[in-house]
Amino acid sequence: MLKKERYKGFIDFFSTHQPDAETELHYTNPFELLVAVILSAQCTDKRVNMITPALFERFPAAAHLAAAEPEDVFPYIRTISYPNNKAKHLVGMARMLMETFEGKIPSDIDDLQKLPGVGRKTANVIASVVYQMPAMAVDTHVFRVSHRIGLVSDKARTPYAVEKELLRFLPEDKVYIAHHWLILHGRYICIARNPKCLECGITAICNYFAKNRLKEIKRSGNPKGV
Numbered sequence: 001m002l003k004k005e006r007y008k009g010f011i012d013f014f015s016t017h018q019p020d021a022e023t024e025l026h027y028t029n030p031f032e033l034l035v036a037v038i039l040s041a042q043c044t045d046k047r048v049n050m051i052t053p054a055l056f057e058r059f060p061a062a063a064h065l066a067a068a069e070p071e072d073v074f075p076y077i078r079t080i081s082y083p084n085n086k087a088k089h090l091v092g093m094a095r096m097l098m099e100t101f102e103g104k105i106p107s108d109i110d111d112l113q114k115l116p117g118v119g120r121k122t123a124n125v126i127a128s129v130v131y132q133m134p135a136m137a138v139d140t141h142v143f144r145v146s147h148r149i150g151l152v153s154d155k156a157r158t159p160y161a162v163e164k165e166l167l168r169f170l171p172e173d174k175v176y177i178a179h180h181w182l183i184l185h186g187r188y189i190c191i192a193r194n195p196k197c198l199e200c201g202i203t204a205i206c207n208y209f210a211k212n213r214l215k216e217i218k219r220s221g222n223p224k225g226v
């Protein structure tokens, strides 16, 4: 199958079945999104959503967080992964926002990455969600699922290489939503161990399915795979 056909199948399927895919993090403004994305590193969105209401109530804007010390933030985030580091990052991020960016969240990927706790992935999420830029954040789900489907080549061995390949083939206006399609598909269907291929609607365009699961199903003599 040509890569072009695979991308078309991918976009057609998800445009029909998940036309409104979006982040599962709860937020009401760009500052809250940035805080939530920093907190979500190596932690589930569900857990982050449990602690952010109280955190946002106590620190509703960058100025409030910038005036705090990490020890003040720690109690609000202690149940998520790496609370010590994340408390320091949040305060450092807010202080830099106030001191260098006049309290406004920058749109430039390089500027975003200057903020403590913000790597390329987080910067791309903010650029894409807040500023509607065609930026592709590659997390573990995007990396795994785009490889399995065959949207990217085996040569793309780093998140940055996957990002570049996806951006080369996706139409600009689909980059934002494709990011969410890949994450949600990876979270619920194309899970890391034992992907749920029999519940998946894109088997016809999936490289992994053609190479692995189809052979297993044929070998078992069960064409329905059940």
Ligand code: SF4
Binding pocket: 148, 149, 189, 190, 191, 195, 196, 197, 198, 200, 201, 202, 203, 206, 207, 208, 209
């Ligand atoms: S067919 Fe299986 S491997 Fe391919 S995308 Fe669907 S769940 Fe993932």
